[in-house]
Amino acid sequence: MFRTISRFLAIIWSSPAGRISLSIFCLCVAIATLGPLVAPYGPTERIYDEAGKLVRLSPPTWKHWLGTTLLGRDVMSQMLWGARPALTIGVLTALGTVLIGVNVGLLAGYLGGRVDSILMRITDIFLGLPFLPFIIVLLSLTGQNIWTIIFAMMIVMWRSTARIVRAEVLSLRERQFIAAARTTGASDFDIIYKEIAPNIMPFALVGVTFALAWAIITEASIGFLGFGDPNVVSWGSIIYDAYASQMMYRAPWWVVPPGIAIMVLVTSVYFIGRAYEEVVNPRIKQAG
């Protein structure tokens, strides 16, 4: 596990695109961790000038680098606060997604037969599920907070990892060392989790990066559609606020920064995933 991850980092660092992307990603992680500490204002704090007037829709100034919102909030501070939920939700979803996907793939691929066809049928059904609409319906029924959002995304996202992992397990299953383990009488559980799973790790890591990219965008989209956690300011919800206020077209400083932040972050995640994938598995193509 530790070795796979250090190899992961080494591979990414070895290509220029990977190096830049990893740096950007680390920067975003730094903002997510430290942002709230250095932000000049709270994310929902309303700002008044000396005369006691609300500072509405102020364009960027020295005091407010990225201007203010309709409700007199500092966009710069919101950006610094908003990285944390975007990344936390993204990372947790990606990990959960891959955890489900890898296990389904392992079981289906290794056990084969009945179990395999049932699990794959289920996967196919999930593949046919309209992604965002389903999440929205689910959220409208369960209520909206960080956990339900993560849960809803996980439920629909594990499907691609499951397929990729299964295909790989199918080819691993026939290899020498697995057959050897079987003849020595190792239990299925041991074979799956001690012999096969370590070989799946690279695929799992590729899965994590792509799922992360997807999750960040999806979280933003959920926020934009008005189904985000109302108590949390994230990059997606900043765009939603601007959109809902109907003032965004008069205040580009309000909408542009969060979009760029998401774009840069997700782009770097994609490049990280691809740099790694190219080395560990030239066969599978970038499939989202």
Added chain:
Amino acid sequence: MDKTHQFTPALSIKDLDVDYNAGEHPVAALREINLDLFKGDRIGLVGESGCGKSTLLKAIMGVLPKNARTPNGQILLDKTDLLTTDGETRRKARWARISMITQSALNALNPVHKIGAQIEEAILSHKDIPKEKARERAKELFDLVGVSSERLDDYPHQFSGGMRQRAVIAMALALEPEIVLADEPTTALDVIVQDQIFDRLYSLQAEQGFSIVLVTHDLALVVESCERIVVMYAGMIVETGNTKSITRTPLHPYTAGLRYAIPDLTLDHDPISIPGAPPDLSQPFQGCRFAPRCPMAIDACWQDMPSLEPVGQAEGERLVRCHRANEMNDFRDRLSQQDFWFSETKTNE
């Protein structure tokens, strides 16, 4: 055999070098290749895999990969140098005059097009004739190679391995070329099918008079059928001569090694195998490339690269690249023993 040499060669390769750019050092894939091919010739080009055989054929066909360079040499077809002539002349010469039977018939046929269409494509790329005419020709060709012409509309995956290989031969003969290059044409097939295919190919050669260059890692295959043999090692020709004399009296230790690897009832011992593997061609090297594996290597072998020179007079023209070619009569017996290959001089490594 010598009578052919009175004519000018159909294809003549002169001092050809090929490098591949890859990694830190370029790969010296071919060095100092000189080879003349005459009309009606059947030459066997032999060497372990990685010796540069395919590279040579690709150079002749003009399909070297993008990272390949040809710093020296000429490939003359009539007086045109295929390496320097313009793209259109080269495109026209390909297939119409020199064609190729490729290594893997499965991968060489495009899986999404019908086989007949792929043969017609070869014809239509060179001749301005109606489609139906090309179709006729494709039928004829299928008859020639012994596949029912009803199967022209099949896709490659519907053919057996042997049939695919026949289809590829049909394609190679489509434009009645003067020269047919065959790169390990039957490695993927079982022995019986392999024999059938060679029989067919050789009888077609007898009818149509093209020359064949048969490339293989298996000396036994060319011993049965080719008139001349060219042995390659590490990107260089190490020995050439007519088949009889080469099998009877190999003059290069590598040739001897390949020769005694063939099971032979007239010899009273088991076939041998040459220990070790061909060298990494991206590593700069001084001396004879075979020295690290050669049981006859002496100090001079590690210092100077031998050149390809005529040796002996008795059995036709022989060219050999070995410092000790003249002493071979004393060594031949020992070279046929496996033990000798593991003997003292190996410690030089």
Added chain:
Amino acid sequence: MRQFLIKRIWHALLTLFVMVSVMFFMFRMLPGDPTATVISPALYPKAQEALKAQFGLDRPLHEQYFIYLRNLLVFDFGISFHTLRPVAGEIGNRLINTLVLILPSMVVAYAIGAFAGAMVAWKRGSKVEGFLVLLATALQSTPVFWLGMLAILFFSIRLDMFPVGHIVSPGKFPEANLQMYLSLDFLHHLALPFMVNVAYQFCFPFLLMRSTMLSTIGEDYIELARMKGVPENRILYHHAMRNSMLPLATTLPMILGWAVAGSVVIETVFSWPGLGLLMVEAVGRSDYPVVQAAFLLIAVLTVGGTLLADLMYGILDPRITYK
């Protein structure tokens, strides 16, 4: 081929059936009065009772389930809480609106993406290639609603070239009809969301085609074609591109599904009255019958797209026929 077809259609139907069922039970399992998701709590109690009887909501759950399925078969989706009219009547136009936006833009995005991907791979290592890969990845990483907002900001507000949203100018076409879809006014409204969707959807086919082409170019049959003296252009189109389209075709179902599902977002930004926007609005108003109906239609489109793409793959790849 026949068997393949039947199997695929059967799978598609099964998938839809499972989704319908899951939806049904999901809505019934809400806390509180289960009938609240079928009959508006805002109605008079008397009217509620009448409707309950009409929809069989006083019966046990499994009977309700069968009634629900039976109703679906005749396109009876219940009554909208919001308009108090049958959902079926309102949803048809929405469906068409979604299709006229998504399908043409997908076709264009695929054509552009696949072609551009093939070309940059063919001329490997050019500056254009690096730039396009970065651009495509960046676009893929951009939330499409934000892209839409920028497009509105720039093209509609700044340049005043296109309307800011909706499908036609207000009051111009009281009825949605063929005349409307053929009008210039409609095309004018369509242009911006169309372009944004193309920009967004083009990334995937582009990146996939490029990487497939890169491996196809190294195949033996490309080399053989070259040896055969086939002209370069023909090698490019007839062999390299033709063969590289296969993986694109296998992923088409996924992409079609995503595109239809993604209509939720793009329709919201452009106030485009399609299924996606309808669904979002209905969820906001707790108009559950409409939510369910819109969701189901989107699912039908997604699954139908998958099916179509599967069949197309069977045509493109001769090896698949006897599966």
